[in-house]
Amino acid sequence: MSDWDGRRWHDMGGQDAGPVPMDGHDFALWEKRVDALMVLCGQKGLFTVDGLRRALEDMGEDAFEKYSYYERWIAAVNQNLIEAGAYSLEELAARMDEVARRGPTYGEAQRDG
Amino acid sequence: MPHDHHDHFHHEGMSPSGHPYRADDDAPLSYWQRMEIAVRELLVEKGNLTPAEIAAQIEAMDARSPANGAAVVARAWSDAAFKARLLEDASEASREMGFDIGPLHLIAVENTQDTHNLIVCTLCSCYPRNLLGLPPDWYKTRAYRSRAVREPRSVLREFGLDLPDHVTLRVHDSTADMRYIVLPARPAGTDGMTEAELAALVTRDSMIGTGLPRQP
Amino acid sequence: MAERVRVKPLSPPGHVRAPWYLRGKEGVIERPLGAFANPEQLAYGLPAEKKPLYRVRFTMAEVWGDRAETPDDTLDAELYGHWLERLGAHAP
Numbered sequence: 001m002s003d004w005d006g007r008r009w010h011d012m013g014g015q016d017a018g019p020v021p022m023d024g025h026d027f028a029l030w031e032k033r034v035d036a037l038m039v040l041c042g043q044k045g046l047f048t049v050d051g052l053r054r055a056l057e058d059m060g061e062d063a064f065e066k067y068s069y070y071e072r073w074i075a076a077v078n079q080n081l082i083e084a085g086a087y088s089l090e091e092l093a094a095r096m097d098e099v100a101r102r103g104p105t106y107g108e109a110q111r112d113g
Numbered sequence: 114m115p116h117d118h119h120d121h122f123h124h125e126g127m128s129p130s131g132h133p134y135r136a137d138d139d140a141p142l143s144y145w146q147r148m149e150i151a152v153r154e155l156l157v158e159k160g161n162l163t164p165a166e167i168a169a170q171i172e173a174m175d176a177r178s179p180a181n182g183a184a185v186v187a188r189a190w191s192d193a194a195f196k197a198r199l200l201e202d203a204s205e206a207s208r209e210m211g212f213d214i215g216p217l218h219l220i221a222v223e224n225t226q227d228t229h230n231l232i233v234c235t236l237c238s239c240y241p242r243n244l245l246g247l248p249p250d251w252y253k254t255r256a257y258r259s260r261a262v263r264e265p266r267s268v269l270r271e272f273g274l275d276l277p278d279h280v281t282l283r284v285h286d287s288t289a290d291m292r293y294i295v296l297p298a299r300p301a302g303t304d305g306m307t308e309a310e311l312a313a314l315v316t317r318d319s320m321i322g323t324g325l326p327r328q329p
Numbered sequence: 330m331a332e333r334v335r336v337k338p339l340s341p342p343g344h345v346r347a348p349w350y351l352r353g354k355e356g357v358i359e360r361p362l363g364a365f366a367n368p369e370q371l372a373y374g375l376p377a378e379k380k381p382l383y384r385v386r387f388t389m390a391e392v393w394g395d396r397a398e399t400p401d402d403t404l405d406a407e408l409y410g411h412w413l414e415r416l417g418a419h420a421p
Contacts, residue, residue, distance in 0.1 A: 006340025007349045013235030013286065014350040014393070017259040020271050024250040030146050035247070036170035037153060040162055047374060053237055054344040054372035069238075069253060071145040078152055083374060087155040095151035099142075106146045111154060218362075235348050262350065264398045282402040288346050289382055289407035290365045 009061035030106055031070040038077055047080035055079040173213070177246040181212050182294055183315035185244070186326075187308045189221075190299040203294060207244055214243040222285060223296045224322075229276055231269070231284045231322035232293045233261035239287035241294050245320065252321070262286060272323040295322045302329050331357035333416040334385060336408060344372035347412040351404075355416065356387035359405055367409065381410040 027035075042049055055076035063072055082089060102109045156162045185207055189196035199206040203219035219241055222230040234240065235258050240248035251257055260268050265284050266276055276282060285293045297319040303311060306329065318324030338353035346368050362384055366377035385408050390400035 006342070008342075011236060011349040012255060012259040013348045014263040015255075015259040017256040020251050020256045020260070020268060021254055022251055022271075027247065030149050032171045032174070033153060033167060034149055035174060036167050037149070037156070037162075039174075040166055040170055041156075044161060046161065048371045050344065050368040050371035051374060053368075056237070057344060064255075067145070071143075074145050074149045074152065078148055080374075081152065081156075086161060087159060091155060092148075092151055095155060096144075096147045099147045099150045104141055106142055106150075109142050109147065109150055111150075235350075236346060262404055263393055263396070265402070266398050278399075282399065284402070284404045286348060286404065286406040288348060289362075289368070289409065291362060291384070291407055 008057060009064070010057045027070075034070045034074045034077065038073060041077065041081065046084050046086055051080045051083075052076045174242075174246065177243060179245050179315075179317035179320065180312070181207075182241070182245045182317075182320045183312040184308070185210060185212070185294075186296060186315045186320065187312035189296055190303075190311050191308050196296075199296065212244060217241060217243040218291050219244065219294060220291050221294050221296045222283065224298045226298070227280055229280050229282050229322065230293075230295045231261060231265050231282060232287065232295060233258060233284060234287040235259070235262055236286075236288060239292060241292040243292075244294065245317065249317065269323060272318065274324060294320050297326045300326050300328050331359070331386075333357055334383075334408075334413040335416055336385075337412050337414060339412075343369065345369055345412075347408055348406060350392060351387065351406055351408070354387055354392055356385040356391065359384040359386040362407065365409075367411075382407055383410065383413065385413070 038049075038052060041047055052073070053076075056072055059072060059075065063075070067075075078092070081087065082092070099109050102111070153162075153167065157164060185199065185203075188210060189199050189206075195206065195209075198209070199221050200223060203221040204214060204217055206221075207214050207217075207219060222232075224230055232240075234252075238248055238253040238258075240252060242248065257268065262284055265282055269276055269282075287293060297315065299311070300314060303314070310329075314327040314329060316324050316326060319326045333355060334357070335355045336347060336351045336353060339347075340349075340352070360383070362382040364379035365382050367380045368377075370377035384405055387404045387406075388400065389397040389402045389404060392404055
């Protein structure tokens with residue numbers, strides 16, 4: 001037997017937590033591109049920011065702790081695009097595999113890189 | 114606070130704060146980077162997006178920075194009629210100054226001698242990004258999102274701001290379609306300063322509520 | 330006189346924008362914000378109805394009780410009409 005009060009992990013207001021970490025970073029180009037993909041997909045009606053948030057929430061707390069902000073965002077962008085039928089999982093899988101074979105770093109893995 | 118790079122051409126590789134982007138090539142290609150490349154290429158091939166649109170969107174986001182908000186605040190400090198319009202409709206007032214804020218619904222909340230305002234998003238990381246640019250990392254952390262609504266004065270002390278007891282603190286949780294910007298109180302000793310001089314006093318944190326403007 | 334409302338103490342499993350810490354709490358409508366597409370439908374790629382959205386103000390004392398840092402400080406949040414119940418003049 002188990003039960004749950006229904007509070008979802010992302011709904012954080014009022015919980016106990018430690019000091020606010022003040023360190024920051026500038027964004028990498030690939031992170032900027034993820035941000036741009038989200039905004040443009042929204043403008044073109046492929047999905048909404050609410051769909052992005054829903055996918056982020058459904059990824060769970062483990063993903064929040066384990067992956068960076070834009071790592072989670074590209075996963076959520078992809079989830080929504082798959083659901084919208086923008087491309088198939090088969091196409092995505094083949095392309096990710098092809099990208100891996102282009103080179104060992106982000107720069108070298110660009111099609112024109 | 115980032116430098117104002119309005120007048121500079123932004124080439125790829127430099128962030129709005131004028132620092133180089135965190136290197137993309139200092140680590141092996143990750144799963145998520147592969148996904149980004151694949152998603153971007155598929156969207157282009159399917160005719161959903163063009164590379165030019167993606168580049169233009171990155172450029173537009175890079176052009177947004179706290180300097181934009183600082184200019185709005187400085188105008189409000191200098192022009193009572195503008196301040197009234199800002200408090201009535203901050204989106205329109207920002208557009209009036211020429212800032213491209215897209216569909217942003219912006220509300221300005223005013224700090225006074227007896228009121229201080231603080232902005233948070235407990236559910237995700239909503240932020241007036243179309244005016245101020247992308248949020249600082251701390252804004253998106255569990256610690257800030259959790260504590261800013263229950264022990265905001267304690268959080269403010271971590272930012273070096275000790276709020277007097279006679280000041281009422283108003284916390285704004287950005288839970289839906291509105292975004293918020295704090296209109297800080299104009300510092301004393303700034304009579305006669307130009308808008309540009311005033312804008313240089315306005316920090317990003319003073320527009321989120323976790324700080325005050327610089328003193329002249 | 331500001332209208333008093335209570336946030337419905339519901340706990341559905343999906344994407345909603347009413348924070349947990351405000352559910353069941355009473356506040357006053359600070360201002361109506363207009364009608365916006367329902368995020369509870371948008372999140373699932375569905376056609377969305379427009380729902381009225383309100384900015385509601387709570388006291389820290391109401392939200393956190395004895396644990397409040399400063400009872401008279403306030404907390405504003407945006408809440409959709411379908412998450413609010415109006416408290417009549419005779420409500421306790």
